[in-house]
Amino acid sequence: MDGISIAKNRTCKKIDPTNPTATGQNEIYVQLVLSLALGISAFFAFCFLRPRWKSLYAARKRQTESAKSLPELPDTFFGWMPVLYKVTEQQVLASAGLDAYVFLAFFKMSIKTFGVMFLITCAILAPINKKFDYLPTPGDSSDPRKPPELFSNNPVWGSWRIVEDTVVQAKDGKTALPDTDYLWAYLVFTYFFTGLALHFMTSETRRIIKVRQEYLGSQYTITDRTIKLSAIPPELRSKEKIKDFLEKLEIGKVESVTICCNWKWLDDMMDKRAHVIRKLEEAWTVHLGRRKTPVLDPAQSAHPGTSDENEETEGQENDTLLGESHVTAYEKPRPTTRIWYGFLSLQNRKVDAIDYYEEQLRKLDEKITMARKKSYTPTPLAFVTMDSIPACQMAVQALLDPSPMQLLAKLAPAPSDIVWSNTYLPRSSRMIRAWTITIFIIVLTIFWLIPVAGLAGLLDLCSIEEVWPGLAELLSRHDILRALVQTGLPTLVASLLNIAVPFLYDYLANMQGMISQGDVELSVVSKNFFFTFFNVFLVLTAFGAASKFWGELQDSLKDTTRLAYNLARAVKSLAVFYINFILLQGVGLLPFRLLEFGSVSLYPILRMGAKTPRDYAELVQPPVFKYGFYLPSAMLIYILCIVYSILPAGYMVLLFGLIYFVFGYYTYKYQLLYAMDQPQHATGKAWPMVCYRILVGLGVFQIVMAGVIALSNAFVPAGLVVPLIPFTLWYSYYFGRTYEPLMNFIALRSIRRDSNTSTNIAGESVESNLIDARLRRRQSTVDEEREKFSKFINPSLTVP
Structure with a gap:
């Protein structure tokens, strides 16, 4: 070579x-x-x-x-x-x-x-x-x-x-x-x-x-004013004591306190209720017949003339569970479901599905109504809403307690973002x-x-x-x-x-x-x-x-x-x-x-x-x-x-x-x-x-x-x-x-103290746009729209 x-x-x-x-x-x-x-x-x-x-x-x-x-x-x-x-x-x-x-x-x-x-x-x-x-x-x-x-x-x-x-x-x-x-x-x-x-x-x-x-300094949401207080000692696990503790620190006034409790039983019943609701809706739909759903047909979106009608139909479907129209007559045999009972649930029989799920729903509603009135064991976690954003920021950027791993303050997530089933899980x-x-x-x-x-x-x-x-x-x-x-x-x-x-x-x-x-x-x-x-x-x-x-x-x-x-x-x-x-x-x-x-x-x-x-x-x-x-x-x-x-x-x-x-x-x-x-x-x-x-x-x-x-x-x-x-x-x-x-x-x-002041949230030229009032943002941010009327409450306690 x-x-x-x-x-x-x-x-x-x-x-x-x-x-x-x-x-x-x-x-x-x-x-x-x-x-x-x-x-x-x-x-x-x-x-x-x-x-x-x-x-x-x-x-x-x-x-x-x-x-x-x-x-x-x-x-x-x-x-x-x-x-x-x-x-x-x-x-x-x-x-x-x-x-x-x-x-x-x-x-x-x-x-x-x-x-x-x-x-x-x-x-x-x-x-x-x-x-x-x-x-x-x-x-x-x-x-x-x-x-x-x-x-x-x-x-x-x-x-x-x-x-x-x-x-x-x-x-x-x-x-x-x-x-x-x-x-x-x-x-x-x-x-x-x-x-x-x-x-x-x-x-x-x-x-x-x-x-x-x-962006965050110009808005005024409940999330921006709320802290997540964890590792709360047993002697402070009440709304009044937490409120007194924070207000004595002289960083601001406390507007509300939500102590997370062990709501597992209530949450489980709400999950079961959601399952029963779906079964009941399905039984009613089978009984009434196949519904007409023009809004859900992808091809119909291509016709501009039907857009208003589609939006109206969407609204009607969201307002009611079943709507008005049906295809088959009411004389159609009612749907049935099989239930199991007896020793080790070895026996079974068919029952009317609509009546069965309606009865299950009624019983669950009664239990949930009673469960909402009960008191539950508080956990070491609470959401505390302050009266102002500066008070919240001062709380989360400071050490609240001289004891290690106790009374730890962090910014709270948005109410819609919280996984409530995890709030009552023990830290261990x-x-x-x-x-x-x-x-x-x-x-x-x-x-x-x-x-x-x-x-x-x-x-x-x-x-x-x-x-x-x-x-x-x-x-x-x-x-x-x-x-x-x-x-x-x-x-x-x-x-x-x-x-x-x-x-x-x-x-x-x-x-x-x-x-x-x-x-x-x-x-x-x-x-x-x-x-x-x-x-x-x-x-x-x-x-x-x-x-x-x-x-x-x-x-x-x-x-x-x-x-x-x-x-x-x-x-x-x-x-x-x-x-x-x-x-x-x-x-x-x-x-x-x-x-x-x-x-x-x-x-x-x-x-x-x-x-x-x-x-x-x-x-x-x-x-x-x-x-x-x-x-x-x-x-x-x-x-x-x-x-x-x-x-x-x-x-x-x-x-x-x-x-x-x-x-x-x-x-x-x-x-x-x-x-x-x-x-x-x-x-x-x-x-x-x-x-x-x-x-x-x-x-x-x-x-x-x-x-x-x-x-x-x-x-x-x-x-x-x-x-x-x-x-x-x-x-x-x-x-x-x-x-x-x-x-x-x-x-x-x-932080803008005046929450009514319209402030710009522009990206590349913030300083110049702040001067130009014509480029100032709309009245509320996407976070403010999302969190309107929100509260730090477990939905299982309040949902209709």
């Missing part, structure tokens, strides 16, 4: 590894075609169905009061797009609230960050990488850029991406070192991109804090649940290693050959089939895992016993990000295929520097996989989110099972937007863009990452404003979670860059990367001390 001999440690003889550059291009082209086919078909389907199925695609606009002020979207095929584009941040804030504003702010910040990085990468780093960091063909002397005898026995040698386990040696036994001067550019841009990411993150944090303080029970689920998630994390390691095996043809030689030989002869199996299939499986696993973690988070749905949602974000980051990225990248997994894991635990080298080596080798992953997520799957494929698929099934007007009314309710399902994947793609930004594949990763965040911004903007409801009330508290995970991504980026540079024996620039890691840790501490409190509390200076 003209002075160069090649030896292989594996028997991958049937697979030609000499030109993986072309193979990578084929894989990207195949993934691009598949993603475009999926994305374009889903997008066109959405554009076709949107004006014809307004009960789904405009559900929030039609049914939510805060969305009424949004501009109407034209019924033309593409006419909705410019109108959506022109919806301002002020309108997002006024219509959807702080949580939606913060969620979209992350996408907007990512667009700015990666837009700048992409331009810099194309202008400076791409030419550098093209000249110095490429994949040569062993024995190819035609490339003038390749110095002679440039190979070493290192599996991954510096800037040369040698195929793993291929050893190339010079004829005389000596090896020549490549030119590593260009790696100083890697060092410079590691610092520059770290600073750029921190700059955009800090600037966006300051802007969100300003908007949040202005909640802790046991939390630890049990944490341990279960750790076990799950270990379990996920099996499919993830198997997924990694598909990326390596040598691993495929060890398990299935025939398949490896077939793939080596067909480039397109190889691209589908080696990259298309793994990216699809990884994407499906990202879609399916959040449902499991959402269930687990709801079982933890948290007091509010907002806390549950933040917990889902945390759990799902842990899965995507640890299993889909870290394990897949650092440990590779199943055949090497346990050995690599043991070696990494013995020597942590090996983990850094493995991470750096694998990040470069998995570039094509992650390019295709981002491409599939952004171009192929985001249009399916816009299409609401799950709701569209389930609608015929739910429609066939619907019988009562209540069932039909629930069919047209806006789907719930869950931040925990969408935010973790976006944060993972943010980290991937940062990690690959300097490497040879950086320009492509940044390009497709930029496409993902642009498409994602407008997809989720449409859903949050027009299609889906977000009942959780976290007041933008997801932003600190986003920032901390960005900092985690920056730490991984710095470790990878230090490893990549060190693999070329350029230890001086590699060592100079290391100080960035403790700096990032320090900045995390600085962020927590400086910015996070302003994301949790309202500064006293921000």
Whole structure:
């Protein structure tokens, strides 16, 4: 081979590894075609169905009061797009609230960050990488850029991406070192991109804090004046004693106190009553016959002339359980149900269903009426409403009691957000649940290693050959089939895992016993990000295929520097996989989110099972937007863009990452404003979670860059990367001390004492808009509309 001999440690003889550059291009082209086919078909389907199925695609606009002020979207095929584009941040804030504003702010910040990085990468780093960091063909002397005898026995040698386990040696036994001067550019841009990411993150944090303080300080809701007082000692568990205790602190007057009691028996009866009501409604519906429900037919939304009639019909169905019309005559035999009784409920007979459920309902109503008059055992938790917002803020930002873990004051969740069945759970029970689920998630994390390691095996043809030689030989002869199996299939499986696993973690988070749905949602974000980051990225990248997994894991635990080298080596080798992953997520799957494929698929099934007007009314309710399902994947793609930004594949990763965040911004903007409801009330508290995970991504980026540079024996620039890691840790501490409190509390200076003053909640130019009275917001915020007439009372005590 003209002075160069090649030896292989594996028997991958049937697979030609000499030109993986072309193979990578084929894989990207195949993934691009598949993603475009999926994305374009889903997008066109959405554009076709949107004006014809307004009960789904405009559900929030039609049914939510805060969305009424949004501009109407034209019924033309593409006419909705410019109108959506022109919806301002002020309108997002006024219509959807702080949580939606913060969620979209992350996408907007990512667009700015990666837009700048992409331009810099194309202008400076791409030419550098093209000249110095490429994949040569062993024995190819035609490339003038390749110095002679440039190979070493290192599996991954510096800037040369040698195929793993291929050893190339010079004829005389000596090896020549490549030119590593260009790696100083890697060092410079590691610092520059770290600073750029921190700059955009800090600037966006300051802007969100300003908007949040202005927004919350200008409104006057019962939630803003209420504290959640926990760990109340037994001697203070009465309304009068709690009121006296707080007023003696001279921070303000107490308006009302709600002590959470053990209402389990009452709640259980209310749940049983809801079940009986549904059974009774179903029996009556069967007896009266199939109802006519024109409003629920998606096709009828396409006819403008029927909209007023549809709205009137909707109102009638919501006002009564059964309505007036029926199809069959009253002479139809009354429905029956089977009841079980006697010893061990072994005997049964059929009875009239309507009479039976009416009697059950009557008995339950009598029990509930009596139960509401009883006294229940108070728990160590209470909701205390103060007479002013400053008094509430002072209470939650101060230590109320000198005893540790006693009389702890925190901001209360919104009344509609409270999970009342968890308020009377003992603290020990909640802790046991939390630890049990944490341990279960750790076990799950270990379990996920099996499919993830198997997924990694598909990326390596040598691993495929060890398990299935025939398949490896077939793939080596067909480039397109190889691209589908080696990259298309793994990216699809990884994407499906990202879609399916959040449902499991959402269930687990709801079982933890948290007091509010907002806390549950933040917990889902945390759990799902842990899965995507640890299993889909870290394990897949650092440990590779199943055949090497346990050995690599043991070696990494013995020597942590090996983990850094493995991470750096694998990040470069998995570039094509992650390019295709981002491409599939952004171009192929985001249009399916816009299409609401799950709701569209389930609608015929739910429609066939619907019988009562209540069932039909629930069919047209806006789907719930869950931040925990969408935010973790976006944060993972943010980290991937940062990690690959300097490497040879950086320009492509940044390009497709930029496409993902642009498409994602407008997809989720449409859903949050027009299609889906977000009942959780976290007041933008997801932003600190986003920032901390960005900092985690920056730490991984710095470790990878230090490893990549060190693999070329350029230890001086590699060592100079290391100080960035403790700096990032320090900045995390600085962020927590400086910015996070302003994301949790309202500064006293921000509170408007005059609750009748109309105040602006604009996004980008708050100061100038405050001066301009013409741009001041409407009378009430979305939170004020949501919490109108709300009280901190268990609905089981008051619901009719």
